Amino acid sequence: MKGKAVILLLVLALLAGCxxxxxxxxxxxxxxxxxSAELTKKMEDSLKAKIGASPTVEVVGAPIFDMQKLVVEVxxxxxxxxxxxxxxxxxxxxxxEYVSLDGTFKAEDYPDGVLNVQIEDKDGKVHQEKHLxxxxxxxxxxxxxxxxxxxDLIAFIPSNAPDPQKALEVLKVIAGK
Numbered sequence: 001m002k003g004k005a006v007i008l009l010l011v012l013a014l015l016a017g018c019x020x021x022x023x024x025x026x027x028x029x030x031x032x033x034x035x036s037a038e039l040t041k042k043m044e045d046s047l048k049a050k051i052g053a054s055p056t057v058e059v060v061g062a063p064i065f066d067m068q069k070l071v072v073e074v075x076x077x078x079x080x081x082x083x084x085x086x087x088x089x090x091x092x093x094x095x096x097e098y099v100s101l102d103g104t105f106k107a108e109d110y111p112d113g114v115l116n117v118q119i120e121d122k123d124g125k126v127h128q129e130k131h132l133x134x135x136x137x138x139x140x141x142x143x144x145x146x147x148x149x150x151x152d153l154i155a156f157i158p159s160n161a162p163d164p165q166k167a168l169e170v171l172k173v174i175a176g177k
Contacts, residue, residue: 024055025080035061055166080167086152098133099157107132135175
């Protein structure tokens, strides 16, 4: 009987950890020095206050920077917005893995977020195109209101974002000057 109770408690604990309502936009922030759970919670609370009830958001991060984790988060993290150091943003974005922000923001306002990327057309030919893909956090009012400098961090929407339109709504708030 005691063994069954332990198993039941373990199953309930696992279910509790996996459940809960799914958010519309997950923001993954990953500076070179990592980020604390306390700071991501503060950022999440602030962002929720700015956005309101919809779309729903969460801010997540990790305390230690690791390139392998960064690659996994881009490839399979299911995040709507990623905030990375400029070096990783530029390196990983050269093949058009990001959503272009040209129709929403002016590239001349965010030159650090402009990339020259390789695009493959319908015929399979690869050519270079220049687009705005990222918003530097050093220009973000949200960051400065939180007492953060933003440094070389750039926010962007990966091409595999679950809902790019909702992610764009949140990015507009994050990018506010």
